[in-house]
Amino acid sequence: MDNVTIKPRGSIGKDFIPKEYLPDDKDEYYLRNSQVAWPKERWRHLRSDEIERLVRNNNASDNWNDILVTYEFNPDLIRNTEFFGLVRIGEIRNVTLEHHDLQMPVGITNSRIVSCDIGNDVAIHDVRYLAHYIIENRCILANIDEMHTTNHSKFGNGILKDGESVDVRVWLDLMNETGCRGILPFDGIIPADAYIWAKYRDDAKLQEKLIEITQNGFDSHRGYYGTVGEQCVIKNSRILKDVKIGSHAYIKGANKLKNLTINSTEDESAQIGEGVELVNGIMGNGCHIFYGCKAVRFILGSNSNLKYGARLINSFLGDNSTISCCEVLNNLIFPAHEQHHNNSFLIASLVMGQSNIAAGATIGSNHNSRANDNEIQAGRGFWPGLCTSVKHSCRFASFVLLSKADYPAELDIQLPFSLLNNNAGKNRLELLPAFWWLYNMYALARNSWKFKKRDARKDKIQNIEFDSLAPDTVEEIIHARGLLEIWTAKAGLLSKGDSSDGRSDEELSKIGRELLNGDREQAASLEVLGDKMEKSKRKAIIIKSYEGYHAYEDMLYYYAIKNLLDYMCVNRDATFASMCEALKGERERDWVNLGGQLVPAKDADQLRSDIGSGDLDTWEKIHERYDTLWEKYTLRKQKHAFATFCELIGTGSPKVEQWISALDRAVTIQEFIRDEVYNSRKKDYENPFRQATYRNMEEMTAAIGTVEDNSFVKQVRSETEEFKKTVEEIKKRK
Secondary structure, eight states, X not given: OOSSOOOOGGGTTOOOSOGGGSOTTOOTTHHHHHHOOOOGGGOEEOOHHHHHXXXXXXXXXXXXXXXXXXXXXXXXXXXXXEEESOEEEOOOOSOEEEETTEEEESEEESOEEESOEEXXXXXXXXXXXXXXXXXXXXXXXXXXXXXXXXXXXXXXXOOOOTTOOGGGOOOEEOSSSSSTTEEOOOTTOOHHHHHHHHHOTTOHHHHHHHHHHHHHTSOOOSOOOEEEOTTOEEEEEEEEEEEEEOTTOEEESOSEEEEEEEOOOSSXXXXXXXXXXXXXXXXXXXXXXXXXXXXXXEEEOTTOEEETTOEEEEEEEOSSOEEESSEEEXXXXXXXXXXXXXXXXXXXXXXXXXXXXOTTOEESOOOOSSSOOOOEEEOTTOEEOTTOEEOSSEEEOTTOEEOSOBOOSOBEEOXXXXXXXXXXTTTEEEEETTHHHHHOXXXXXXXXXXXXXXXXXXXXXXXXXXXXXXXXXXXXXXXXXXXXXXXXXXXXXXXXXXXXXTOOHHHHHHHHHHHHTSOHHHHHTSOOBOSSSBSSSSOEEETTHHHHHHHHHHHHHHHXXXXXXXXXXXXXXXXXXXXXXXHOSOOOOOEEEETTEEEEHHHHHHHHHHHHHTSSOSHHHHHHHHHHHHHHHHHHHHHHHHHHHHHXXXXXXXXXXXXXXXXXXXXXXXXXXXXXXXXHHHHHHHOHHHHTTSSSHHHHHHHHOOGGGOHHHXXXXXXXXXXXXXXXXXXXXX
């Protein structure tokens, strides 16, 4: 087959849609005409004197009758340009466009234009090939090698056009390298969509319907033109092919952009910078990609960034996230993810957001067999420390912090808010439960605040729970306390020469509770071992199990009372009795994180069932269901909080005295949070090694301030006083 074929010269810009795909009653421009809002009456043919002036300015056309213009048209502003096919040019006035100190005169010079619609006051200069594009008003296109659209363009959507075989469909292989969790990208996709598609592979009806819904969500006809929204600037770039660009986007110095949808608005403008290469992707509003980044088969959530040579392949990066320098392959990453270091590597993982991957971290890719890498699943708040190596397959509860280490075997860490350490000297795994609460309160308390503050999305399609204490993490805490009870019971029995064999989990839990609620020194003397935490024969030691157990209890109390106070504040006429009546019920134990939004598992199952049955037959309807569930979430969380409170006090019918006592305890916990936020931050200021770089304390204070000046410390103190006032007010409502 010839790579380069010969066609008649007059064929340029003609027969864009192959005849076999053109409806009988349509011409090749019917889809193009449907894409523009300009009325037919806007256009007119060139006058003879205008053609003469165009020719005099070294312009050429294969047919001047195919050039249509508006009534406000200045041919002197078009020079050294070739036109092919039907070209419609909006108002061209003798004015200048300016963007970031770049000034370009309106007009068209030194370019080749093939079958395009061009809006009002557009500057096109040194665009060597521009074909089958609709350019909106007040755009600047300058110094571009090639910018064109094919008749089968899909703009990054994983659909098929008429006549195409299934093997050309673009899939994203998320969560592992095998392709068994592949999803089809589409404009408007959010992490929740990707999760239900990639996770529930055993639901055959769901999988079939999601492909059908995606395909039916887009027109399969050939012949759509690429679009550039109003007030876009594209300059000094090489190749743009099959790219749909929203308004107010800024693209400079890109190497290659192919098969993309770049969403952009005036309030959330997209930016793409020097050396960037993007292929087969969808970008949400407000994304920024700069400095040599490469992304192939990817989705970028709204308000997310790629910088400094990042490589993103076969991955979904959720909203409000940033990846710099590193390599990220085959991942589904929920919102608020940070990864900033050239020597970090993340592969074949489900990371459920609010996460941070440190320098030198290698998450996955152990390559200890000839098979593909398997998977890592990490709950919210996953934070592997510097130079951490973790192998497949692993599972981590929420807010697990991994200390710097090369973890030699697969892990299953079910205790949230913990610090995990590989003690190579003693050849054992160590876990400190509730570490964040006990020793790093500043970071824990600040997390929820900073994620909300950094959420710059204008259109918040993906609903996100930012609070670290929420139904998902609370259920993990309850489960973790149960494990600590069983493990402590085994340690206690072993210390007496007794065996736990033959005892049920209920019996062990009772023994463990007595030990953990008894003498602290006795509990501390036990060597508590965690079961099935690591695929190895070495010990997995639980450090400070007593402190962790009681810290978990405080976290449960704080979550419960804080949410019940929210209910009382919203419902001004509510009393303790009416609150109990409104919120009573069984505790919802199983919650699903749908891309950042928490829903009861039964609702996620119903969602899947309704998609499989065809009741939800469009992505719009599916997103409406997410929103409906989100509207119910606050009350459901409050009901979950009430059920948690009832479990903590051991009755389903709490009395007023128990409520008052719990409120007082919540105040004590809030004061503990206030003090620990201060103390954990104060360590940074009192550390003599940090002080060593300054000549004196005056220089240090001038450079970094004091802990008393810290804005978040002040904020938590203020919140504590408000919390105490609220409690006093609620106490009066018996």
